[in-house]
Structures are given as structure tokens and as C-alpha cells.
Amino acid sequence: MAIQREPGQKGINWSNIAVGAIMNMFEVTTLGQPLEVLKTQMAANRSQTMLQATKAVWARGGVAGMYQGLIPWAWIEASTKGGVLLFTASEIETAGIGMGVSPATAGLLGGMGGGIAQAYATMGFTTCMKTVEITRHKEAAVGVERSTFQVFMDIYRREGIKGINKGVNAVAVRQCTNWGSRMGFARLAETMIRNVRGKGEKDSLGAMDKILASSIGGALATWNQPIEVVRVEMQSMAKATANANRPAKLTILNTLGFIYKENGIKGLYRGVTPRIGLGIWQTICMVSFADYVKAWVKKS
16 A cells, blocks of 8 residues: 655645545445444354344345445444545555565554554544444334434443443454554565566556455454454443343453353354455455555546
């Protein structure tokens, strides 16, 4: 994702904020949201198989159930976090390349920095609102009818700002490892593909080679699935999730321990299959496709 600056270009490339917002909006509106909903359903209901989770989501409204929470919260989240991610990651990666580090290391550092920035800048509130939507639909299935605003205000009255941003540290750890791994592995794969094809570091890759590299990066980055399961558990607000063994005050470590005791190692990796698909699609959009869009913007 490193930016090749034009001769005489100085300062920060602010256009990457717009590129990131557009590309993340595209990602979530296509395959991203159905995979996100399915992944969250499996992480929150760790006894369900992928087929059972798909049926449960489909029962909430068919195609509309698969895109639950897309408008407006997923769009708001995608546009803000996408802009922050691509802008931050691109600047860090460009600086790293300028200091002589390898593309893979620069991608790793850029992805880590971008993931942390987007988590703390945008994702606490927007992730909370998406979880509110899922909670509302779960409650409706058992006869409890509440609006999105009512569920949100219930959390705010009980827990304040901290409740709205519950789990944001887990989100930051997840996003740091997510995008650091995705971008780092993707750039490493690009380097390996160049070596196989006999190309130099400055030679461009074809579209299919870049998509392959991003697919490798996105798939390998799902090693941190336990962090995602912990994040979902920490942000779960459904009354049905009450458990006598569940810690009253959740932290990353005690939540991890609770899930392991309740569901074992399989519970920590529940939902990894749809997340592999999600990780591949997100990396293709935010690395491969974004590289082409940034090149086009630079030429325009």
C-alpha cells in the first residue's frame, strides 16, 4: 500500500482518507456485511454450526437478515474506519519504505498503526451500534420489542460512555493484529510472487497476482480469531447471554478464560470459517483494489 510520491510532492496525501472510505463502503455493501453478520452470530452463539448460524440469520428476514445493521451503522463505520485505516497505514508504510525497511515490514507496521487508529477513533461507538441491532433482533425473536434507540439508551443509562465503548481495547488489539497481519502477509506474498516471476521490487504485478497475494494475507490473518470471539463476548448485550460463570466485570483476559472454560479451544475459534472469507475480501478491497484506486487518483 506504499505510495509512490510524484517528483516534488511533499506533505501528507489526504486523498487516501476518501479512497479508504469509498473502498470500505464497497467492501461492506457487497460481501462484507453478510460474512460479518454470520461471523458474529457464530462467535456469540458458540454452540451453533455454520449451517445452524446461517439458518438463524436467514430466519431474521432472509436477505435483509444477512445485511442486518448495514444501514446506517455499518455504512457509518465503514466510511470512517476505512478512511482512518488507509490514511494512517499509507503514511506509515510510505515512511517505512523511505527509511529502507522491507515492503513486508512496512506493510506490517502500517497495518498495525492503521488498525489501532481506526479502533480508537471510530469503532467503539459504531461497533456498539451494530451489536445493538443484533441484540434488538435477538430480543424480537423471543417477543421483546425495543427500538435501536431504546436498546442504546438502556446501555447508556446503565453504563455511560464506558458501556458504549465496552470492548474497545479488544477491538484495538484485534484491528492491530488484523491489519498488521493482512498487510504484512499480503506484501510478503507480493514479494514472493515477484521473485517467482523474476520481477524486481519496482516492477508492478498483474491484477490476479495482487488478488492472490491479498487472499493469502487475508486468510493467514485469521490466526487471531480468539481475539474476535473475546470482543463479541465483551460487547454482547442480550439478556439471554447471562451465565453464572460469566465475570461481572469483563476484561480481555478473564473473558478469554471464561470462553475457554465454557467451550474449550473450539469455542475460541468459533466463526473462523466465515471470517476467512471476510478477511480475504477485506484485504482484496483495502490492499489490492485500493492500490489501483490510489494510482488512479494520483494520475488524475
